Amino acid sequence: MSEESLKLLAEREKRINDAIALRKPDRVPVWHGVPGPYPSERLGITREEQMMDVERSLEANFQTALYYQSDMVELMPPIGATLDPLGYRNLKWAGHGLPANSGWQFVDEEVMKPEEYDELIYDPSDFMVRKYWSRAYGKLAGLAGLMPLREGQGYFAAPFAFAALGTPAGQEALDALRVAGAVGLKTVTALAGHGRRLAEAGFPSSWAAMAQPPFDFVGDFLRGRKGVMLDMYRCPEKLEVAAEKMLPMAIEMAVRGSKMSHNPRVFVAIHGGVEGFMSLDQYKRFYWPTLQRLLVALAEEGLSPFVLVEGRSNSRLETMADIPAGKVCYWFDHVDMRRAKEVLGGKACIAGNVPVSLLTVGTPDDVRAYCKDLIDNVAVDGGFIMGPSGQTEDVKIENVKAMVDFTKEYGAY
């Protein structure tokens, strides 16, 4: 590692960590978001390759980082390569259900029936393998026939434990798993190398570990958006118990991921709790309690949750302020940033909010004006990170560049 990049890495890491700890860094930190259009327009690495080709995808991420020269690098890992052989049903991406030049889209559906809450709560791991995997992955339908995983001890159980794998559906699942396993291993190994490569070039990774808000774990992947909303009325207690059950698992997963990657920032995305989807009362009853305990637990482990608050959230700010100070960073989509600063100041770092719509249809001058306003009125005493309001899929490259360069020029404290 050259001395120059070592110095840059340390400076950038300190800048971000200072902001999260609510100190005043040397200047406002800024990050450019996911690579967006840069790889396909400038490097000829297509959207499909970014999902499917492990080397080219990571190369795209690296070159994009070199181009923007921002303070941290966000990654959309090439997960399509592993999902594809398994026939995963709930994600579409370029060339796989979507046109060649599109980003990726989650497909919301009901994977778990409301009657199955008890089974999920009784044994989540068994549920994950036999129910979730077999339904969400088209090629793993054969796993549904396995005997409950918890019964697989001793020797007499063996024929029964594995019999389902002998059926045609079971064999198909094994074939798919063999392929996916090889790609998965390759991806994971490459990701570790990629983190080192970025560091050697002077760039911190934005985060490596992830944690799912417990409510969304149930809503996003199991019950679907509609299902979970009905459950708030029809079986509220079950929904609450399931979220409780998911909480320690979410904590465990994030802590392990952070230890492995030596990156203290943990990505947490808020999907189902946003304004419009549910009332503030419902938010306070169903969404916030387990999310809050997740954030507190991660903070106690010395980690920094980086929470993407999608959608609108003005009415949630007071509730969201109830966290340990200087540990959490809220990455905002649409919010009144001045009010966010007022309510969360001294509590949480706030980040993002440069509208993806502006980055897509605006001009570099528009972007600079927006960033200037944030720097003058929100970044004032630290605790702020400049960045996009969400996924930078179809943005203009010159607009993202303007956001980064302007912040570096004008954002000195």
Add this chain to the structure above:
Amino acid sequence: MTTSPLAQAVGDLEEETAVTLVQDKLAKGEAALSILEELQAGMNIVGERFEEGEYFLSELIYAADIFKKAGAPLQEELKSATQSSYGTLVLGTVKNDIHDFGKDIVATVMGSNGIKVIDLGVNVEHQAFVDAVKESGATLVGMSCLLTTVFDDMKDAVQTLKDAGLRDQVTVLIGGGPVDQATADYVGADYYCKTAQDGVIAAKKVLGVN
């Protein structure tokens, strides 16, 4: 207008009350169509509360499910009327709109009044209306639309019929919560129908049936 207990139950998201009231009414021999109208009035309450910010998407979705569940026993009743067919209606909810309850009721009520219905579903492409008319020789097209933001899609759908040279062959009926006569004029439809029953009256008039 006074609100009936059934409409109020739907509006207040009282699922069990709504389901029971429908059953009671059916048992008493009330007409399925008038029960449906009460359910629909309940959905209007929900819509108003949503607009006023009192209800959120979760309430909208729950109300939709209550409507479906409470209304289910009415379907059989509505379907069983006549079998012969006076004409054909191509029906769909226009592009970019996924509301389907109103459209489904129209399908049922039209069907029970002797009009054959080709139901294209929701979020229907403009061209799909054209294709279905060509294929079936239908003389009626029904478009359902619940969002003011997709009035232009409905207009384009009517235009697509025109471009295909089919506009003189078909009568276009439109309906759905926010639709009114001005909408019909704007999109170039022939009839605005406030209820499914209005649709039947218009269709019968066009087909020359009493």
